[in-house]
Amino acid sequence: MEFDHLLRSLEATSFATAIREGNSLFPWLEGLHVLADTLVIGTIAIVDLRLMGLASRDRSITRLTAEVLPCTWAAFAVAAITGLLLFSSRAFDYAHNPFLRAKFVFMALAGANMLVFHLLGSRDVDAWGAPEQSTPLRARIAGAASLLLWIGVAVCGRWIGFTLARG
Amino acid sequence: MPSLHQFCAWLDSTPASVTIKTIGWIVPTVQTIHILSIAAVMSAVLMIDLRLIGILGRDQLIARVSRRFGPVIWWTLPILLATGVIQIIGEPARSLENPVFRLKMALLVGALLVTLGYQIPLRRNPSYWDGRRWAAQIIAVVSLLLWVGIVFAGRWIAYTG
Numbered sequence: 001m002e003f004d005h006l007l008r009s010l011e012a013t014s015f016a017t018a019i020r021e022g023n024s025l026f027p028w029l030e031g032l033h034v035l036a037d038t039l040v041i042g043t044i045a046i047v048d049l050r051l052m053g054l055a056s057r058d059r060s061i062t063r064l065t066a067e068v069l070p071c072t073w074a075a076f077a078v079a080a081i082t083g084l085l086l087f088s089s090r091a092f093d094y095a096h097n098p099f100l101r102a103k104f105v106f107m108a109l110a111g112a113n114m115l116v117f118h119l120l121g122s123r124d125v126d127a128w129g130a131p132e133q134s135t136p137l138r139a140r141i142a143g144a145a146s147l148l149l150w151i152g153v154a155v156c157g158r159w160i161g162f163t164l165a166r167g
Numbered sequence: 168m169p170s171l172h173q174f175c176a177w178l179d180s181t182p183a184s185v186t187i188k189t190i191g192w193i194v195p196t197v198q199t200i201h202i203l204s205i206a207a208v209m210s211a212v213l214m215i216d217l218r219l220i221g222i223l224g225r226d227q228l229i230a231r232v233s234r235r236f237g238p239v240i241w242w243t244l245p246i247l248l249a250t251g252v253i254q255i256i257g258e259p260a261r262s263l264e265n266p267v268f269r270l271k272m273a274l275l276v277g278a279l280l281v282t283l284g285y286q287i288p289l290r291r292n293p294s295y296w297d298g299r300r301w302a303a304q305i306i307a308v309v310s311l312l313l314w315v316g317i318v319f320a321g322r323w324i325a326y327t328g
Contacts (some may be wrong), residue, residue, distance in 0.1 A: 008190060019244055024326075027322060027323055027325075027326045028319075030322055031318065031319040031322040031323065032319075034202070034322050035209070035315060035318045035319070036209070037202075037206070038202065038206035038318065039206070039208075039209055039210060039213060041203070041206040041208045041211025041214070042206035042208075042209055042211070042213075043214075045207065045210065046210055046214070055235075056235055058231070059227075059235070060237065062275070063224070063226075067214075067217075067224050068214070068220050071210075071213060071214075071217070071318040120269045127201070150201060150257075152200055154199055154203050155199050158195055158198050158199040158202060159195050159199075161195075162191075162194075162195045
């Protein structure tokens with residue numbers, strides 16, 4: 001299969017080999033990946049809970065997202081790079097792991113949810129995003145969906161380590 | 168007096184430990200809850216520390232940011248301890264006899280002391296740190312380093328001991 005061939009050539013790259021065969025490169029990258037993941041999920045949760053009207057109500061949504069989301073994106077960049085490097089070390093096994101696949105489905109859904117809410121649902125945020133103002137139903141739904149999807153990402157992420165088969 | 172090694176061997180043979188080892192989904196589930204709790208703590212710590220350094224939200228008092236995110240650290244701690252204890256019972260020697268685990272616990276004590284160190288003065292005087300910028304920045308950097316160290320040590324437990 002063409003895709004499997006691609007995965008095997010990714011595994012054969014020098015950096016993938018170094019990560020796979022080195023003693024400490026993988027754990028260091030994994031530590032960095034987990035650190036970035038916790039910050040991605042945690043900072044997104046701050047925004048989600050604000051959209052749901054459950055936390056940070058004393059801060060306007062616009063101001064809160066302006067200070068939180070740059071942290072999210074920075075952490076996401078680190079998570080993506082370290083994730084790709086970890087993936088490369090055993091690309092074939094990871095690509096065939098059902099939990100890794102589910103993790104990417106959850107991330108894609110979370111991204112779609114964010115995009116739809118950003119483009120359509122939050123245009124009039126100035127009308128309902130002030131401190132102590134209650135948020136509309138669509139904001140609560142978008143926040144709750146995001147929270148659940150990212151919890152799904154974390155669940156799948158942890159399960160990969162317990163289910164990775166050698167192929 | 169029984170040694171730590173003997174204690175671990177005894178704990179390892181208790182019905183609780185056997186149950187945790189036998190039922191496959193317990194450890195991954197507990198670890199997932201542990202990591203999600205760390206996500207909550209790390210993000211709260213990041214928001215407070217970036218405000219202490221002066222990078223974020225300078226239009227609001229440090230006390231207000233600390234009041235918003237500080238409780239997350241303390242409310243999540245019992246969940247972290249409970250899920251941590253379950254993992255210890257499941258594999259006592261892997262943690263209790265592991266130097267990286269001990270390092271993680273030492274870093275945790277340090278991080279909690281630093282957290283108390285900036286929260287307690289704020290209770291008496293909400294603008295305490297706003298007048299002590301250098302001290303606030305140093306305490307924030309120390310806090311960040313300690314918490315990042317905790318995350319790395321946590322992951323390294325799986326590879327040592």
